[in-house]
Amino acid sequence: MSETPADQPSDAPSGPPAGAASRKASLRRELLAARAALTPRELADSAAALARTALTLPELSGARTVAAYVSVGREPGTRALLDALRARGVRVLLPVLLPDDDLDWAVYEGPDLLLGAGRGLLEPGGPRLGAAAVLDADAVLLPGLAADDRGMRLGRGGGSYDRVLARLTAARAHPALVVLLYGHEVVARIPSEPHDHPVDAVVTPAGTHRFGR
DSSP: OOOOOOSSOOSSOSSSOOOHHHHHHHHHHHHHHHHHTOOHHHHHHHHHHHHHHHTTOHHHHTOSEEEOOOOOTTSOOOHHHHHHHHHTTOEEEEEEEOTTSOEEEEEOOOGGGEEEOGGGOEEEOSOOOOGGGGGGOSEEEEOOSEEETTOBEEOOSSOHHHHHHHHHHHTTOOOEEEEEOOGGGEESOOOOOTTOOBOSEEEETTEEEEOOO
16 A cells, blocks of 8 residues: 656656656656665665654654554555554554555554455554545555655555545644655655645654644
């Protein structure tokens, strides 16, 4: 919920100008190729460093409820972070993918109670709380493939988190919005569309990037 490598993916592909959606698709392919090139050691080291960095965020230090997600594949690892938040007494909500690609939520009760779901996802097995449960979150941890210097996030294109962000906006809820990425995925510019929503911060294994909102 949540790969040709490049040091800094370009936001201006060569060739004729294309629409934002087409340029996003090209950038996604580039970023996924870079993730595919990561070694198992790099993945493990990044996950440990990401948890250490994220746990220092004031937005998480004072949070009572955090909406998060279980990393899969070569996404920046969240497992250690989820367990550390739960050990602090934080109520961690995890998404449950619905047939229409919207997200329901359930409480994270530990790794042994995660269930395999479609698209290779892992989901909590407890009671479903409804799509509006995310409105209770003090912070929302978002998956993504990149973010730019304006705080615009590039997702995988499924639209699930666009719905979450739209739901928060409609309810005038303002949790801290934080994207978890690898360091090279903070890029100069991402093509944006009207439905795109800026975030407050990006956390990478090396540190935190903040944006005014």
